Each structure stands twice: as structure tokens, then as C-alpha cells.
Amino acid sequence: MSEILKEAAEIVGGFKRLAALLGIRHNSMYSWRQIPPARVLDIERLTGISRHRQRPDVFGDCSEHDHPSPVFAGKQCGEDEAICVRRHVNASPSALPSGGRH
Known part of the structure; x- marks a missing residue:
């Protein structure tokens, strides 16, 4: 199990809570x-x-395009989030599961 997943679970209140939310x-x-x-x-x-922290192999390790969640409103970069996602996904299409969902 990855450290990033442990961190995510801790933020929301544990693995059972994270699973329920997902x-x-x-x-x-x-x-x-x-x-x-x-x-x-x-x-x-x-x-x-x-x-980018969760899957730099898919979305790249580019902190200049780090888009915080709307739940955690913060500074957004000038690039539209959807464009950022498409750019990273298009760079590595084999990393996506079938159906194109990311």
C-alpha cells in the first residue's frame, strides 16, 4: 500500500471512510x-x-500545474484544469484504463 493512500485515508478519517466516499x-x-x-x-x-503527487507517472511531476481540490480552495494556476488533465493524459495514453476514464 502506498504512503499517499495512507495520507488520503488519514485526511478523510480512515480507510473505511475513504472507501465509502469512493x-x-x-x-x-x-x-x-x-x-x-x-x-x-x-x-x-x-x-x-x-x-501529480498521486500518480506522477500518469499526470507528470509538475507542481506548477498543481490544482487543489475545490473543497480545499486555494491558488489555481492559469491553466484550465481540464486542459491540464488532457495534456498529461495525452502524453501517456497507455496509462489510462479502458474507457478513457482517468
Whole structure:
């Protein structure tokens, strides 16, 4: 289990709470070596942990495009979030699960 997932769980009040917010069973998270790309944006929205920290292999390690969650309103960079996501996803399309959800 990744340290970033432990951090996310701590922010929301534990693994059971995080799983409930994601709509999954908490046991399934224990097999995650990395956060699945399909869950990254949900975890970002729930915790404020950026997609770039969660999965730099998918979204790049670019802190200049770190978009905090609307729940944790903060400084936004000048780039639209959807454009940022598309740019990073287009750079590594093989990293996405089937269906194109990220």
C-alpha cells in the first residue's frame, strides 16, 4: 500500500471512510500498490492531494500545474484544469484504463 493512500485515508478519517466516499469496499484498497488512475481525480477532490503527487507517472511531476481540490480552495494556476488533465493524459495514453476514464 502506498504512503499517499495512507495520507488520503488519514485526511478523510480512515480507510473505511475513504472507501465509502469512493463507493468501494475498503478491503480492495489494501491490494493497491498505486492509486488506480480511475480513482485519482476522486481522491484529489476528496482530499486535496494533487493528481501529480498521486500518480506522477500518469499526470507528470509538475507542481506548477498543481490544482487543489475545490473543497480545499486555494491558488489555481492559469491553466484550465481540464486542459491540464488532457495534456498529461495525452502524453501517456497507455496509462489510462479502458474507457478513457482517468
